[in-house]
Amino acid sequence: xxxxxxxxxxxxxxxxxxxxxxxxxxxxxxxxxxxxxxxxxxxxxxxxxxxxxxxxxxxxxxxxxxxxxxxxxxxxxxxxxxxxxxxxxxxxxxxxxxxx
Amino acid sequence: xxxxxxxxxxxxxxxxxxxxxxxxxxxxxxxxxxxxxxxxxxxxxxxxxxxxxxxxxxxxxxxxxxxxxxxxxxxxxxxxxxxxxxxxxxxxxxxxxxxxxxxxxxxxxxxxxxxxxxxxx
Amino acid sequence: xxxxxxxxxxxxxxxxxxxxxxxxxxxxxxxxxxxxxxxxxxxxxxxxxxxxxxxxxxxxxxxxxxxxxxxxxxxxxxxxxxxxxxxxxxxxxxxxxxxxxxxxxxxxxxxxxxxxxxxxxxxxxxxxxxxxxxxxxxxxxxxxxxxxxxxxxxxxxxxxxxxxxxxxxxxxxxxxxxxxxxxxxxxxxxxxxxxxxxxxxxxxxxxxxxxxxxxxxxxxxxxxxxxxxxxxxxxxxxxxxxxxxxxxxxxxxxxxxxxxxxxxxxxxxxxxxxxxxxxxxxxxxxxxxxxxxxxxxxxxxxxxxxxxxxxxxxxxxxxxxxxxxxxx
Amino acid sequence: xxxxxxxxxxxxxxxxxxxxxxxxxxxxxxxxxxxxxxxxxxxxxxxxxxxxxxxxxxxxxxxxxxxxxxxxxxxxxxxxxxxxxxxxxxxxxxxxxxxxxxxxxxxxxxxxxx
Numbered sequence: 001x002x003x004x005x006x007x008x009x010x011x012x013x014x015x016x017x018x019x020x021x022x023x024x025x026x027x028x029x030x031x032x033x034x035x036x037x038x039x040x041x042x043x044x045x046x047x048x049x050x051x052x053x054x055x056x057x058x059x060x061x062x063x064x065x066x067x068x069x070x071x072x073x074x075x076x077x078x079x080x081x082x083x084x085x086x087x088x089x090x091x092x093x094x095x096x097x098x099x100x
Numbered sequence: 101x102x103x104x105x106x107x108x109x110x111x112x113x114x115x116x117x118x119x120x121x122x123x124x125x126x127x128x129x130x131x132x133x134x135x136x137x138x139x140x141x142x143x144x145x146x147x148x149x150x151x152x153x154x155x156x157x158x159x160x161x162x163x164x165x166x167x168x169x170x171x172x173x174x175x176x177x178x179x180x181x182x183x184x185x186x187x188x189x190x191x192x193x194x195x196x197x198x199x200x201x202x203x204x205x206x207x208x209x210x211x212x213x214x215x216x217x218x219x220x221x
Numbered sequence: 222x223x224x225x226x227x228x229x230x231x232x233x234x235x236x237x238x239x240x241x242x243x244x245x246x247x248x249x250x251x252x253x254x255x256x257x258x259x260x261x262x263x264x265x266x267x268x269x270x271x272x273x274x275x276x277x278x279x280x281x282x283x284x285x286x287x288x289x290x291x292x293x294x295x296x297x298x299x300x301x302x303x304x305x306x307x308x309x310x311x312x313x314x315x316x317x318x319x320x321x322x323x324x325x326x327x328x329x330x331x332x333x334x335x336x337x338x339x340x341x342x343x344x345x346x347x348x349x350x351x352x353x354x355x356x357x358x359x360x361x362x363x364x365x366x367x368x369x370x371x372x373x374x375x376x377x378x379x380x381x382x383x384x385x386x387x388x389x390x391x392x393x394x395x396x397x398x399x400x401x402x403x404x405x406x407x408x409x410x411x412x413x414x415x416x417x418x419x420x421x422x423x424x425x426x427x428x429x430x431x432x433x434x435x436x437x438x439x440x441x442x443x444x445x446x447x448x449x450x451x452x453x454x455x456x457x458x459x460x461x462x463x464x465x466x467x468x469x470x471x472x473x474x475x476x477x478x479x480x481x482x483x484x485x486x487x488x489x490x491x492x493x494x495x496x497x498x499x500x501x502x503x504x505x506x507x508x509x510x511x512x513x514x515x516x517x518x519x520x521x522x523x524x525x526x527x528x529x530x531x532x533x534x535x536x537x538x539x540x541x542x543x544x545x546x547x548x549x
Numbered sequence: 550x551x552x553x554x555x556x557x558x559x560x561x562x563x564x565x566x567x568x569x570x571x572x573x574x575x576x577x578x579x580x581x582x583x584x585x586x587x588x589x590x591x592x593x594x595x596x597x598x599x600x601x602x603x604x605x606x607x608x609x610x611x612x613x614x615x616x617x618x619x620x621x622x623x624x625x626x627x628x629x630x631x632x633x634x635x636x637x638x639x640x641x642x643x644x645x646x647x648x649x650x651x652x653x654x655x656x657x658x659x660x661x662x663x
Contacts, residue, residue: 001564001567001568002567003224003225004568004571005567005568005570005571005605006225007224007225008571008572008574008575009571009574010225010228010229011575011578012574012575012577012578012597013228013232013578014228014232015578015579015581015582016578016581016582016594017232017235017236017255018582019581019582019590020239020251020252020255021239022582025587025644025649026247026248027587027640027643027644027647027649028587028590029248029251030251030640031581031587031590031591031594031640032255032581033251033254033255034594034633034636034637034640035578035581035594035597035598036255036258037254037258037281038597038598038602038629038633039574039597040258040259040261040262041602041625041629042574042601042602042605042606043262044261044262044265044273045605045606045609045622045625046605046609047225047262047265047266048265048618049609049612049613051158051159051268052158053158053159053270054613054616054617054618055161055163055442055617055618056159056265056270056442056443057618057621057622057625058274058435058442058443058444058621059261059265059270059273059274059277059443060621060625061431061621061624061625061628062274062277062278062431062435062448062452063258063261063277063281064624064625064628064629064632065424065427065428065431065452065628066277066278066281066282066428066452066455067281067632068421068424068459068632068635068636069281069282069285069286069455069458069459069462070254070281070282070285070286071636071639071640072417072421072459072462072463072636072639073285073286073289073290073458073462074251074285074289075639075640075643076289076462077247077289077292077293078643078647079643079646079647080293081647103329105226105227105330106329106330106331106332107324107325107327107329107330108226108227108230108330109226109230109267109330110324110327111321111324112230112231112233112234113324114317114320114321114324115234115237115317116233116234116237117316117317117320118313118316118317119234119237119238119241120237120241121313121316122241122313123241125306125309125313126306126309126310127241127299128299128300129246129299129300131246131288131291131292131295132241132246132249132299134288135240135241135246135249135250135253135288136241138253138284139237139240139241139253139256142233142237142256142260145260145264145272146233146260146263149263149264149267149269149272150267150330151335151337152267152268152269152337153267153268153330153331154268154331154333154338155331155332155333156331157268157331158268159268159269159270159271159443160268160346160357160358160359161270161356161357161358161359161441161442161443162350162356162357162358163356171333172346172358173267173268173269174337174338174342175342175345175346175358175359175361175362176337176341176342176345176362177269177337178269178271178272178359179359179362179363179367179370180370181269181272182271182272182275182359182363182445182447182448183363183370183371183374183447184374185272185275185276185279185447186275186279186374186378186447186450186451186532187374187377187378187381189279189283189284189287189451189536190377190378190381190382190535190536190539191381192284192287192288193287193381193382193385193536193539194381194384194385194388196287196288196291196543197291197384197385197388197389197539197542197543198388199291199295200291200294200295200388200389200543200546201388201389201391203294203295203296203549204392204393204549205393209295209296210299210300212300213300414639414642416635416638417635417638417639420631420632420635423631424628424631424632427628
């Protein structure tokens with residue numbers, strides 16, 4: 001059963017990876033990375049049980065904490081494009097989403 | 101099939117080595133080259149870690165009440181690579197710092213631009 | 222179980238090719254993050270838990286943050302001018318073919334009769350419980366049996382930190398495009414998001430606590446100074462991302478970080494010299510206590526602390542130098 | 550005898566939890582690939598990040614019984630529950646601010662956009 005779960009996680013990673021390859025916008029890619037990160041946390045926990053070493057779950061814990069930093073860095077980079085490139089300032093500078 | 105899975109990691113290592121070296125040699129952008137260098141280093145890490153695996157073994161950390169016949173993976177390649185990963189990020193940081201300085205002086209991080217600027221002087 | 226291994230390895234190669242292929246360097250960095258995730262899972266499947274936790278701490282957090290802060294200063298578009306060079310291409314192809322042929326002679330994965338497993342590894346595995354008596358053999362080999370090696374690597378990390386500071390110590394004569402005041406405003410949008418700020422601040426102490434667990438529990442579970450240092454630096458980087466580089470530099474001034482990095486390396490060296498003064502060899506911890514095994518454990522604890530201090534302060538220093546820099 | 554029955558029941562419970570979680574994860578993965586635009590894809594990915602992860606982690610917790618591993622798994626579940634909605638929020642916000650418009654569905658009867 002754990003093998004099946006591992007396989008399901010890997011298949012989902014493959015699907016997310018193809019979304020990242022296809023993804024027309026940057027946000028699709030970020031979404032794919034975020035998803036692969038969460039799936040890695042689960043995969044590491046499942047492998048720890050599959051190998052009968054539950055004391056190695058520290059690793060999954062590390063990823064659960066660290067993934068957030070990477071995603072924050074990526075989003076900060078995207079949000080600050082305006083400051084680096086004055087030509088896009090107009091579209092990005094409003095903090096509020098555009099009214100529908 | 102057994103040969104295929106037994107050697108698959110070596111083939112992936114060859115692939116990573118070539119992809120990394122391709123970026124280092126044939127890409128003009130300095131940051132792309134640092135990315136290539138990272139992939140090249142990871143290929144070496146993969147080669148070393150592939151060596152440590154023993155069939156039916158487990159990670160080299162002892163447990164209470166373990167069986168006397170427990171097989172453990174080889175700890176030595178792990179030690180070498182553990183330190184190498186942190187050294188690789190330090191080296192990458194140094195390369196990125198150089199790229200930032202090149203951008204500030206030449207206005208570009210493309211090799212062709214910097215070479216042209218050097219020729220024109 | 223081999224199918225897991227097959228998938229993760231294939232994903233490693235795919236993401237590496239995508240990282241090199243992408244024209245936008247920002248997208249390249251994203252693929253490099255995926256590459257690191259798959260690499261860490263792969264290390265874990267190959268029974269290398271210590272390596273995997275180091276790759277987790279370095280690859281997912283620190284590496285992405287450093288690449289993105291460098292890209293913010295240099296611009297993320299690759300020109301796309303192709304460099305055709307015949308000789309390197311031929312050399313690459315030849316290398317690939319030769320390595321493929323050589324790989325057929327490699328011992329199969331997990332072969333217990335491979336040459337690597339014959340010489341010294343069995344000695345490490347059988348003598349660690351007798352001489353050092355800690356469960357994590359990797360930490361024992363890293364800190365005690367191969368202590369010289371680790372000293373060298375620590376000094377390399379320290380030197381790289383000094384190198385970054387000296388390279389970025391020069392500034393162009395002309396006026397900055399984005400001034401220091403604007404740099405401190407750079408993160409203003411993240412700072413304004415209440416949810417991100419609250420949850421991020423909640424997470425920082427937890428990451429630091431986990432780094433300390435990895436540091437001081439490294440003799441019993443996967444971890445040790447290198448991974449703990451990277452985790453600690455990642456926590457500081459999260460603070461810098463959420464609150465702005467000016468505040469992270471204020472909290473962790475560069476001068477103090479430089480001193481701490483030097484202190485960490487010095488702790489390592491002085492533990493070695495202290496052992497010499499007590500009549501042992503350099504980095505021979507057995508003489509630090511009346512009981513050689515307890516002395517070994519004390520020595521490992523001290524030098525792992527030194528390593529963690531150096532790695533954490535060097536990576537923090539590099540992040541502050543990148544994030545707080547004006548764009549020219 | 551009773552003990553044996555209890556063990557069978559707990560492992561049955563654990564494995565069914567893991568199976569449900571895996572099903573959620575694969576469904577979410579398919580959704581991420583097939584949905585038409587970024588906001589709907591995010592909706593699909595949130596299924597894997599909350600329901601999928603929680604079911605798998607709860608299954609593993611039941612499997613490991615009362616041990617340190619259970620505490621660590623609980624911590625992982627807690628951190629995932631904290632961070633993944635926040636990441637999704639940040640991603641949606643950034644996408645909206647950068648000018649990604651949500652897809653507009655045409656109303657079939659009146660022809661006006663809703």
